[in-house]
Amino acid sequence: MVVLTHDVDPQGDLVVVLKEPNSANLTLDVSIRPSGTVLGKEGYQNDKDVLNLPKAKSILPAVEGSDKEPVEVHFKVSSQHMKLASPFFEQMLNGPWRESTFSKAPSTPPSRAGPGSLEPCAEIFDDAYERLPPRSAACTSSSPLPTREVNVHGWSPEALLLVLKVIHGMNDEFPLVTSVEFLAEVATIVDYYQCQRAVQLAGEVRHQTMYRFPLAYGKRCILWLFIAWAFGWRDDFSKLASFVIEHGEGRRLIKSNELPVTVILGTLDNKRQECITKILTRLDELADELGDDRAGCDHRCSSMLLGSLLRERKNLSLLDPDLQSPYTGYSVHEYAKKFSAFRVIDWGYRGWGEGVYYSTWVYHHYIDAAAPEGD
Known part of the structure:
Protein backbone atom coordinates (compact mmCIF):
# COMPACT_ATOMS: atom_id res chain seq x y z
CA MET A 1 0.00 0.00 0.00
CA VAL A 2 1.34 3.41 -1.03
CA VAL A 3 -0.04 6.22 1.16
CA LEU A 4 0.47 9.88 0.29
CA THR A 5 -0.53 12.59 2.76
CA HIS A 6 -1.52 16.22 2.20
CA ASP A 7 -2.21 18.48 5.16
CA VAL A 8 -4.79 20.93 3.86
CA ASP A 9 -5.33 21.89 7.51
CA PRO A 10 -2.42 20.69 9.69
CA GLN A 11 -4.65 21.08 12.77
CA GLY A 12 -7.56 19.30 11.13
CA ASP A 13 -9.63 16.63 12.84
CA LEU A 14 -10.76 14.78 9.71
CA VAL A 15 -8.86 12.72 7.16
CA VAL A 16 -10.43 12.28 3.73
CA VAL A 17 -9.04 9.03 2.35
CA LEU A 18 -9.08 8.85 -1.43
CA LYS A 19 -9.07 5.24 -2.57
CA GLU A 20 -8.51 4.13 -6.16
CA PRO A 21 -7.48 7.61 -7.36
CA ASN A 22 -8.22 8.43 -11.01
CA SER A 23 -10.45 5.38 -11.42
CA ALA A 24 -13.62 7.37 -12.15
CA ASN A 25 -14.04 7.68 -15.91
CA LEU A 26 -15.10 11.30 -16.40
CA THR A 27 -14.17 11.47 -20.08
CA LEU A 28 -16.71 12.54 -22.66
CA ASP A 29 -17.02 11.13 -26.18
CA VAL A 30 -19.11 13.03 -28.71
CA SER A 31 -19.69 11.90 -32.29
CA ILE A 32 -19.98 14.81 -34.68
CA ARG A 33 -20.70 15.12 -38.38
CA PRO A 34 -17.81 16.14 -40.63
CA SER A 35 -18.54 19.06 -42.90
CA GLY A 36 -20.38 17.99 -46.05
CA THR A 37 -21.82 14.77 -44.61
CA VAL A 38 -25.40 13.97 -45.66
CA LEU A 39 -27.80 14.47 -42.78
CA GLY A 40 -29.27 11.38 -41.20
CA LYS A 41 -26.62 9.11 -42.71
CA GLU A 42 -23.68 7.33 -41.13
CA GLY A 43 -20.33 9.04 -41.27
CA TYR A 44 -19.79 10.48 -37.82
CA GLN A 45 -16.41 10.83 -36.22
CA ASN A 46 -15.28 11.30 -32.64
CA ASP A 47 -14.74 14.94 -31.70
CA LYS A 48 -10.95 15.38 -31.51
CA ASP A 49 -11.03 18.80 -29.85
CA VAL A 50 -8.03 19.03 -27.48
CA LEU A 51 -9.37 20.00 -24.06
CA ASN A 52 -6.75 18.59 -21.67
CA LEU A 53 -4.19 21.40 -21.91
CA PRO A 54 -2.56 22.81 -19.88
CA LYS A 55 -1.95 19.62 -17.93
CA ALA A 56 -2.52 19.69 -14.19
CA LYS A 57 0.60 18.92 -12.19
CA SER A 58 0.27 15.43 -10.76
CA ILE A 59 0.53 14.90 -7.02
CA LEU A 60 1.29 11.23 -7.63
CA PRO A 61 4.70 11.45 -9.37
CA ALA A 62 6.21 8.44 -7.63
CA VAL A 63 3.44 5.97 -8.41
CA GLU A 64 2.04 6.99 -11.79
CA GLY A 65 2.07 4.12 -14.24
CA SER A 66 2.44 1.50 -11.51
CA ASP A 67 -0.31 -1.01 -10.88
CA LYS A 68 1.62 -3.23 -8.49
CA GLU A 69 0.54 -1.56 -5.26
CA PRO A 70 -2.76 0.10 -4.36
CA VAL A 71 -2.54 3.80 -3.68
CA GLU A 72 -4.34 5.92 -1.11
CA VAL A 73 -4.15 9.69 -0.78
CA HIS A 74 -4.93 11.12 2.66
CA PHE A 75 -6.09 14.73 2.98
CA LYS A 76 -6.13 16.19 6.50
CA VAL A 77 -8.92 18.75 6.73
CA SER A 78 -11.17 20.55 9.19
CA SER A 79 -14.48 18.82 9.77
CA GLN A 80 -16.10 22.17 10.57
CA HIS A 81 -15.03 23.61 7.22
CA MET A 82 -16.32 20.53 5.44
CA LYS A 83 -19.69 20.61 7.22
CA LEU A 84 -20.16 24.31 6.53
CA ALA A 85 -19.24 23.93 2.86
CA SER A 86 -21.06 20.71 2.02
CA PRO A 87 -24.51 19.45 3.09
CA PHE A 88 -23.23 16.03 2.06
CA PHE A 89 -20.44 16.12 4.66
CA GLU A 90 -22.69 17.78 7.23
CA GLN A 91 -25.19 14.95 7.06
CA MET A 92 -22.47 12.35 7.00
CA LEU A 93 -20.44 13.67 9.93
CA ASN A 94 -23.49 14.43 12.06
CA GLY A 95 -25.04 11.04 11.37
CA PRO A 96 -25.41 8.11 13.77
CA TRP A 97 -22.43 5.96 14.68
CA ARG A 98 -22.53 2.22 15.17
CA GLU A 99 -19.73 2.40 17.70
CA SER A 100 -17.60 5.06 19.33
CA THR A 101 -16.52 7.76 16.91
CA PHE A 102 -12.90 7.65 17.99
CA SER A 103 -10.73 4.63 18.54
CA LYS A 104 -8.22 4.60 21.39
CA ALA A 105 -6.22 1.76 19.87
CA PRO A 106 -4.75 2.89 16.55
CA SER A 107 -2.84 -0.36 16.16
CA THR A 108 -6.09 -2.31 15.76
CA PRO A 109 -8.43 -0.19 13.67
CA PRO A 110 -11.84 -1.65 12.84
CA SER A 111 -12.49 -3.17 9.44
CA ARG A 112 -13.51 -0.64 6.81
CA ALA A 113 -16.65 -2.60 6.03
CA GLY A 114 -17.25 -3.80 9.57
CA PRO A 115 -17.96 -2.19 12.96
CA GLY A 116 -17.12 1.46 13.13
CA SER A 117 -18.52 2.22 9.68
CA LEU A 118 -20.85 5.10 9.00
CA GLU A 119 -23.78 4.77 6.62
CA PRO A 120 -24.03 6.64 4.39
CA CYS A 121 -20.44 7.82 4.39
CA ALA A 122 -19.43 8.04 0.74
CA GLU A 123 -20.87 7.16 -2.60
CA ILE A 124 -19.42 5.94 -5.88
CA PHE A 125 -20.41 5.77 -9.53
CA ASP A 126 -21.25 2.51 -11.23
CA ASP A 127 -21.29 1.67 -14.91
CA ALA A 128 -24.80 3.08 -15.25
CA TYR A 129 -23.62 6.46 -14.08
CA GLU A 130 -25.80 6.34 -10.96
CA ARG A 131 -24.88 7.11 -7.36
CA LEU A 132 -24.88 3.96 -5.26
CA PRO A 133 -24.34 3.10 -1.59
CA PRO A 134 -20.67 2.79 -0.64
CA ARG A 135 -18.61 -0.30 -1.11
CA SER A 136 -16.92 0.65 2.14
CA ALA A 137 -17.33 3.69 4.31
CA ALA A 138 -15.40 3.86 7.53
CA CYS A 139 -14.77 6.51 10.12
CA THR A 140 -11.93 5.39 12.34
CA SER A 141 -8.99 6.68 14.29
CA SER A 142 -5.53 6.46 12.74
CA SER A 143 -3.73 8.07 15.71
CA PRO A 144 -4.20 8.66 19.43
CA LEU A 145 -5.61 12.08 18.53
CA PRO A 146 -9.37 12.30 17.88
CA THR A 147 -9.20 12.14 14.10
CA ARG A 148 -11.92 10.72 11.91
CA GLU A 149 -11.49 9.12 8.52
CA VAL A 150 -13.87 9.34 5.59
CA ASN A 151 -13.38 7.20 2.52
CA VAL A 152 -14.04 8.53 -0.98
CA HIS A 153 -13.40 6.76 -4.26
CA GLY A 154 -12.19 7.37 -7.77
CA TRP A 155 -11.63 11.11 -7.94
CA SER A 156 -8.70 12.88 -9.52
CA PRO A 157 -6.44 13.61 -6.52
CA GLU A 158 -5.42 16.94 -8.03
CA ALA A 159 -9.04 18.03 -8.50
CA LEU A 160 -10.05 16.86 -5.02
CA LEU A 161 -7.08 18.61 -3.40
CA LEU A 162 -7.99 21.82 -5.20
CA VAL A 163 -11.61 21.70 -4.03
CA LEU A 164 -10.52 21.00 -0.44
CA LYS A 165 -8.10 23.93 -0.51
CA VAL A 166 -10.76 26.31 -1.80
CA ILE A 167 -13.18 25.11 0.89
CA HIS A 168 -10.48 26.00 3.44
CA GLY A 169 -10.14 29.52 2.03
CA MET A 170 -7.08 29.01 -0.17
CA ASN A 171 -8.57 30.50 -3.33
CA ASP A 172 -5.13 31.60 -4.51
CA GLU A 173 -4.23 27.92 -4.96
CA PHE A 174 -6.71 27.67 -7.86
CA PRO A 175 -4.83 28.36 -11.14
CA LEU A 176 -6.28 31.19 -13.22
CA VAL A 177 -6.27 28.93 -16.28
CA THR A 178 -6.67 25.16 -16.35
CA SER A 179 -7.73 22.73 -19.02
CA VAL A 180 -11.46 22.45 -19.68
CA GLU A 181 -11.35 18.74 -18.84
CA PHE A 182 -9.67 19.40 -15.48
CA LEU A 183 -12.22 22.10 -14.67
CA ALA A 184 -14.94 19.56 -15.48
CA GLU A 185 -13.33 17.14 -12.99
CA VAL A 186 -13.40 19.89 -10.37
CA ALA A 187 -17.02 20.67 -11.28
CA THR A 188 -17.97 17.01 -10.83
CA ILE A 189 -16.65 17.03 -7.26
CA VAL A 190 -18.34 20.37 -6.54
CA ASP A 191 -21.65 19.05 -7.85
CA TYR A 192 -21.33 15.70 -6.08
CA TYR A 193 -20.64 17.16 -2.65
CA GLN A 194 -23.02 20.11 -3.16
CA CYS A 195 -20.43 22.74 -2.25
CA GLN A 196 -21.24 25.35 -4.93
CA ARG A 197 -21.47 28.26 -2.48
CA ALA A 198 -18.07 27.51 -0.96
CA VAL A 199 -16.35 27.62 -4.36
CA GLN A 200 -18.47 30.37 -5.92
CA LEU A 201 -15.75 33.03 -5.87
CA ALA A 202 -13.13 30.70 -7.37
CA GLY A 203 -15.64 29.64 -10.01
CA GLU A 204 -16.42 33.24 -10.98
CA VAL A 205 -12.72 33.97 -11.45
CA ARG A 206 -12.40 30.95 -13.78
CA HIS A 207 -15.51 32.16 -15.60
CA GLN A 208 -13.79 35.47 -16.32
CA THR A 209 -10.41 34.00 -17.28
CA MET A 210 -11.44 30.87 -19.18
CA TYR A 211 -15.01 30.81 -20.44
CA ARG A 212 -15.78 31.64 -24.04
CA PHE A 213 -19.00 30.60 -25.73
CA PRO A 214 -18.18 27.64 -28.02
CA LEU A 215 -18.22 28.29 -31.74
CA ALA A 216 -19.51 24.85 -32.67
CA TYR A 217 -21.42 21.93 -31.21
CA GLY A 218 -19.28 19.17 -29.75
CA LYS A 219 -17.35 18.01 -26.69
CA ARG A 220 -16.25 21.50 -25.66
CA CYS A 221 -19.83 22.76 -25.72
CA ILE A 222 -21.13 19.92 -23.54
CA LEU A 223 -18.30 20.17 -21.01
CA TRP A 224 -18.96 23.89 -20.60
CA LEU A 225 -22.67 23.09 -20.25
CA PHE A 226 -21.91 20.82 -17.29
CA ILE A 227 -19.38 23.23 -15.77
CA ALA A 228 -21.93 26.07 -15.96
CA TRP A 229 -24.50 23.83 -14.27
CA ALA A 230 -22.15 22.77 -11.47
CA PHE A 231 -20.89 26.29 -10.70
CA GLY A 232 -24.33 27.90 -11.03
CA TRP A 233 -23.69 30.13 -14.06
CA ARG A 234 -27.39 30.40 -14.87
CA ASP A 235 -27.29 32.72 -17.87
CA ASP A 236 -24.48 30.80 -19.54
CA PHE A 237 -26.15 27.48 -18.81
CA SER A 238 -29.38 28.71 -20.39
CA LYS A 239 -27.58 29.86 -23.54
CA LEU A 240 -25.56 26.64 -23.80
CA ALA A 241 -28.68 24.54 -23.24
CA SER A 242 -30.47 26.35 -26.09
CA PHE A 243 -27.42 25.81 -28.30
CA VAL A 244 -27.40 22.07 -27.54
CA ILE A 245 -31.13 21.81 -28.26
CA GLU A 246 -30.67 23.61 -31.58
CA HIS A 247 -27.53 21.86 -32.81
CA GLY A 248 -27.59 18.46 -31.11
CA GLU A 249 -28.37 15.42 -33.26
CA GLY A 250 -29.31 12.86 -30.65
CA ARG A 251 -28.40 11.51 -27.23
CA ARG A 252 -27.11 8.28 -28.75
CA LEU A 253 -24.18 10.16 -30.27
CA ILE A 254 -22.84 11.12 -26.82
CA LYS A 255 -21.08 8.76 -24.41
CA SER A 256 -20.84 10.50 -21.06
CA ASN A 257 -19.31 7.57 -19.14
CA GLU A 258 -19.32 8.59 -15.44
CA LEU A 259 -19.57 12.33 -16.04
CA PRO A 260 -22.88 13.19 -14.30
CA VAL A 261 -24.41 15.00 -17.26
CA THR A 262 -26.74 12.21 -18.39
CA VAL A 263 -29.93 13.67 -16.94
CA ILE A 264 -29.21 17.14 -18.33
Missing part, protein backbone atom coordinates in the same frame (compact mmCIF):
# COMPACT_ATOMS: atom_id res chain seq x y z
CA LEU A 265 -28.50 15.80 -21.81
CA GLY A 266 -31.58 13.60 -21.71
CA THR A 267 -33.79 16.57 -20.84
CA LEU A 268 -32.31 18.73 -23.60
CA ASP A 269 -32.60 15.95 -26.17
CA ASN A 270 -36.27 15.55 -25.30
CA LYS A 271 -36.66 19.25 -26.07
CA ARG A 272 -34.89 18.74 -29.42
CA GLN A 273 -37.25 15.92 -30.30
CA GLU A 274 -40.26 18.03 -29.33
CA CYS A 275 -39.09 20.82 -31.64
CA ILE A 276 -38.62 18.48 -34.60
CA THR A 277 -41.98 16.82 -33.94
CA LYS A 278 -43.69 20.24 -33.95
CA ILE A 279 -42.04 21.12 -37.25
CA LEU A 280 -43.06 17.88 -38.98
CA THR A 281 -46.56 18.05 -37.53
CA ARG A 282 -47.01 21.63 -38.72
CA LEU A 283 -45.84 20.77 -42.22
CA ASP A 284 -48.38 17.94 -42.39
CA GLU A 285 -51.10 20.27 -41.10
CA LEU A 286 -50.13 22.88 -43.69
CA ALA A 287 -50.46 20.34 -46.50
CA ASP A 288 -53.95 19.43 -45.25
CA GLU A 289 -54.97 23.09 -44.97
CA LEU A 290 -53.79 23.84 -48.50
CA GLY A 291 -55.55 20.76 -49.83
CA ASP A 292 -58.83 21.85 -48.20
CA ASP A 293 -58.50 25.49 -49.32
CA ARG A 294 -58.17 26.56 -45.67
CA ALA A 295 -54.84 28.27 -46.44
CA GLY A 296 -53.86 30.51 -49.32
CA CYS A 297 -55.66 33.49 -50.79
CA ASP A 298 -57.81 31.48 -53.24
CA HIS A 299 -58.00 28.09 -54.95
CA ARG A 300 -55.26 28.90 -57.45
CA CYS A 301 -52.98 30.22 -54.72
CA SER A 302 -53.47 27.24 -52.41
CA SER A 303 -52.93 24.85 -55.33
CA MET A 304 -49.63 26.51 -56.20
CA LEU A 305 -48.54 26.52 -52.55
CA LEU A 306 -49.47 22.86 -52.09
CA GLY A 307 -47.61 21.84 -55.22
CA SER A 308 -44.58 23.83 -54.13
CA LEU A 309 -44.68 22.26 -50.66
CA LEU A 310 -44.84 18.70 -52.01
CA ARG A 311 -42.02 19.31 -54.49
CA GLU A 312 -39.77 20.94 -51.90
CA ARG A 313 -40.32 18.15 -49.39
CA LYS A 314 -39.45 15.61 -52.06
CA ASN A 315 -36.37 17.48 -53.30
CA LEU A 316 -35.01 18.13 -49.82
CA SER A 317 -34.27 14.69 -48.43
CA LEU A 318 -34.24 16.05 -44.89
CA LEU A 319 -38.01 16.43 -44.95
CA ASP A 320 -38.90 13.52 -47.20
CA PRO A 321 -38.35 10.39 -45.05
CA ASP A 322 -41.00 9.24 -42.62
CA LEU A 323 -38.91 10.24 -39.63
CA GLN A 324 -39.61 8.81 -36.20
CA SER A 325 -38.48 9.91 -32.76
CA PRO A 326 -35.71 10.16 -31.48
CA TYR A 327 -34.61 11.62 -34.86
CA THR A 328 -30.97 10.62 -34.37
CA GLY A 329 -28.82 12.42 -36.93
CA TYR A 330 -31.10 15.43 -37.32
CA SER A 331 -30.90 18.83 -35.65
CA VAL A 332 -33.39 21.68 -35.27
CA HIS A 333 -30.80 24.00 -36.81
CA GLU A 334 -30.61 21.96 -40.01
CA TYR A 335 -34.38 21.96 -40.32
CA ALA A 336 -34.38 25.75 -40.07
CA LYS A 337 -31.75 25.93 -42.82
CA LYS A 338 -33.92 23.75 -45.04
CA PHE A 339 -36.86 26.06 -44.51
CA SER A 340 -34.84 29.03 -45.68
CA ALA A 341 -33.86 27.02 -48.77
CA PHE A 342 -37.48 26.59 -49.86
CA ARG A 343 -37.70 28.44 -53.17
CA VAL A 344 -39.94 31.45 -53.82
CA ILE A 345 -41.60 31.56 -57.23
CA ASP A 346 -43.70 34.24 -58.91
CA TRP A 347 -46.64 33.25 -61.03
CA GLY A 348 -49.73 34.82 -62.56
CA TYR A 349 -52.51 34.51 -65.12
CA ARG A 350 -54.42 36.78 -67.48
CA GLY A 351 -58.16 36.86 -67.48
CA TRP A 352 -60.51 39.14 -69.43
CA GLY A 353 -59.19 42.09 -67.47
CA GLU A 354 -55.78 42.96 -66.10
CA GLY A 355 -53.29 40.24 -65.27
CA VAL A 356 -53.17 38.90 -61.71
CA TYR A 357 -49.82 37.94 -60.21
CA TYR A 358 -48.96 35.99 -57.08
CA SER A 359 -45.78 35.04 -55.31
CA THR A 360 -45.21 32.02 -53.11
CA TRP A 361 -43.51 34.25 -50.58
CA VAL A 362 -46.87 33.81 -48.83
CA TYR A 363 -45.84 30.20 -48.40
CA HIS A 364 -42.97 31.24 -46.13
CA HIS A 365 -45.47 32.87 -43.83
CA TYR A 366 -47.01 29.46 -43.23
CA ILE A 367 -43.63 27.79 -42.93
CA ASP A 368 -42.55 30.27 -40.26
CA ALA A 369 -45.53 29.17 -38.23
CA ALA A 370 -44.10 25.65 -38.22
CA ALA A 371 -40.92 26.68 -36.43
CA PRO A 372 -41.33 26.20 -32.65
CA GLU A 373 -40.67 29.14 -30.41
CA GLY A 374 -37.61 29.02 -28.18
CA ASP A 375 -38.14 28.02 -24.55
